Amino acid sequence: MRNRAKRQQEKLSKKLTERQKDELIAEWQPEPLVPETPQDHPVLNPKYADGKMTKEVSIDGQKYLNMASTNFLSFIGVKRIEERAKSTIFKYGVGSCGPRGFYGTVDVHLDLEKELAKFMGCEEAVLYSYGFATVSSAIPAYAKKGDVIFVDEGVNFAIQKGLQASRSRVEYFKHNDMEDLERLLLEQEQKDKNDLKKAKTVRRFIVVEGLYVNHADLCPLPKIIEFKWRFKVRVFIDESWSFGIIGKTGRGVTEHFNVPMEDVDMVMASLENALASTGGFCVGRSYVVGHQRLSGLGYCFSASLPPLLATAASEAIAIIDEEPDRVQKVTKMSIEGQKKLENVLKGSKFVLQGCPESPMKHIYYDGNDEEKNLDKLVDTVFNDSHLLLTRARYLDKDEMFKVRPSIRVMFQYDLTDAEIDRAVEAIGSAARQM
């Protein structure tokens, strides 16, 4: 076959003479590699924070209350975790110097995988060195060309990249709309009846997120599990944001909805949000998850997680188990915070969205010039009340579906009631001014 391609290439090269090719080459003008970027773009003029991003952040010498980082359980700055990380540096060095297959597997990775599997109640866990790469390598390892994946429209960018890399047929259903999903599944069932032979080789998956980062609400997991058994579809859940904060002990949406872990085929999560480390993991039955050790691209062809970050995550999980009130206090804070914010935003054009248990909430603007007004709110609370909020950032031109601009408000374990009240009051007054 390679000879045939070579012969075709030769035939092609003979169509034009070399002189004619020279003329065409001289005429060809390529585009510049990258377009110009305006120098006043906010990304090119950032503000740096001094010191650690804990509850109080100091920027340019001024202290701000931090409600813009995903440090939900306040693990940044905890002495125990930092001491453990430092002792790891003095034992293993900083980098792991190799991929998992070639002397990059450190015993701390194996320990962390065992602890994660035990924490979630599953057989095996596979550790990745980057949260984004976890989901985008896990999905293409199972779903190949010819398979079909049913995905919620509101999924995050990493899942979209994973779907693109997998080359399967993707069917989107409206965000959290179970009737739409049922309709798609029934259509697929109809197709299967027409072509029984093909139906035996087409694998089916549903990919949802535990806590949607773009909408701050939970997926209706019991209904999805019901569909799994009815239509024979495998379920993958991306718990990047719900791991460690949803559920009574932080085990995620499966605990929240009381769904047994055996029903879910695989849970993918990131260690970068609640656990304040780096990396990600996939957890599930050995039959499913073990496959990634040979065919997950981000696992086989990339260096493994630096040992100090693995031990920091281990320590964080131990703290979650030892101090169950961390997760419970955060949940209580989120439910109360939701009520307070809704009260204070009544009458203004700003709208709060999010499920009560989630410590991450979105504030939208109902009106014209959404982005400008949201930016104005962020700047007002920044300058007047020394409160740090952030606009949620998306790469608009690459996202599959347009995401509504919003402000992300995030609660932390460390925040006292007084600080929350002050913050809520500041947001309310800024909102009413506009």
Added chain:
Amino acid sequence: MATEVATKRNSPFRFLHKLPIRLTFTEKKAPLLISDLAKESDELKKRTHILECAWNQEHDDEEEEEEETREDGVVDGSDDASSTHDIYGDIGNRAPNEFEHIGRFTTFQVYIAWFALFLFAHIREYVTRFGFVKDLSNKENKSMKDFVPLFSDFEAFYQRNCYIKVRDVFERPICSVPGATVDLVDRVSHDGNWTYEYPGTRTNVINVGSYNYLGFAQSAGPCADQSAASIDREGLSCCTTVHERGRSVSQAKLEKLVAEFLGVDDAICFSMGFATNSMNAPCLVDKHSLIISDKYNHASLILGCRLSGASTKVFEHNDMESLERILRDAIAYGNPKTHRPYKKILIIVEGIYSMEGSICNLPGIIALKKKYNAYLYLDEAHSIGAMGKTGKGVVEYWGCDPKDVDILMGTFTKSFGAAGGYIAGAKRTVDHLRVASPTGYYSSPMSPPIAQQIYTSMSIIMGRDGTNDGALRIERLARNSHYFRMKLKQMGFIVYGSNDSPVVPMLIYFPTMCGFYGREMLARNIGCVVVSFPATHMTEGRVRFCISAAHTKEQLDYVLATVCELGSLSRSKFSRRSHLYKNLQIEW
């Protein structure tokens, strides 16, 4: 073909031309290649002078030819005095890439070995299915037996019956810093590698498998101290994405240093090397462009090309003629699907190829790129820090101008003992990547201790810490690599690649040898890496050594003696050119 047939109309053998075999051998008009143009232009002449003298293009073992040109057994490439000067007049000894091939009979034997393996695998499969041997593989849940099976038959078959037999050679866990020696966690398996038990002991082995080129994998010293101090200063993580509130001071400092180190305007750093390649290629090219990539590019580059949606063409490994032909056809004919010219062309190559140990022909590629107005993306994952007089990578090794390469990409895992990647280039390129790269919107910046480790190690390499530790490391690495390679070739092994690269792939061809070498080397306290199909071609299994500046001469001698012994045992010394090195005194 039609024009050739027409001229032979009066030939009595004209019926023969209608056959589908080529019987006429008319003179082909050779395309106007850069080597022809070089005869006209002086400037280009100097560049091809590098190409021709530096790269020994011969592949076959023409022993008579070799004997008359190299009687004194000197290494290829640096024979006459004029070829040792490069275009800037500096003396540079550059070793060419060598890819010695074995005879066809040995290749046939390798295929027989694979056939035997698969035959036994099939036998084992049937024996297990009928219950004679207990099936220990993981099974799907009984409640899910109506679901479509998750894995295709062949994938599971290969893993269950071939890979599991040699699984103990891969994924060996370590429990100390991966320096010149490393402690391996002992593990035993009583059921054929399905499960492992850990008796709790450890073995200290010489580590020739980790990527530790300059020896910065250290658990004590200035790097470790400063990384630990940076945890106190900035914490372990920022917990936001880069564009939301996560701009960290240590990462900004590092980016400036990287730009200064490489001699370009600006640089941007990422926390994973794999993601650097796969997520940033889509920012540079789109579906109206063309990507021309080398045959042996890394999986992350291939994934990036695929995700970008651009058309892709592959050129033969390091072959400038193949690259030029593809460039000419691409510009002249345009996109075959839309019949429109391509908007831009991006050539993607690597500095050192990790499976071949070969160095890319950078001056040739830059000359072609300038002639045809294409853009160049150079992935220096393995070569940054390890090549060049002051560790600045293949650009310095070849004496080229870093501003000629549009995008310089590299990783910090190998030579700097940390993790992460960077892209450096003109300010305009880097500004665009800052604004358009998805890693900025959806992932957090580098962890501060990691950024600090890179900063300290890079300062040491640049000599900023006041000692000459960096220069010493680079020199030790160069000496180690040359010594090791020459000795291996003297013993009679086939080693791919250039003498200057610290990656040493030793070919053992047979898949069965992989398990043998992996286990026997471990029994003699050496930890090495063996690779076979599917990471390499089916007939070319290899042992890949990664030399480090931390290795001492005694350790290298021990490894060489062991390899010699195992090579004689397994009859892996395939090289037919070892006579060239027979009388050579190789000193460290």
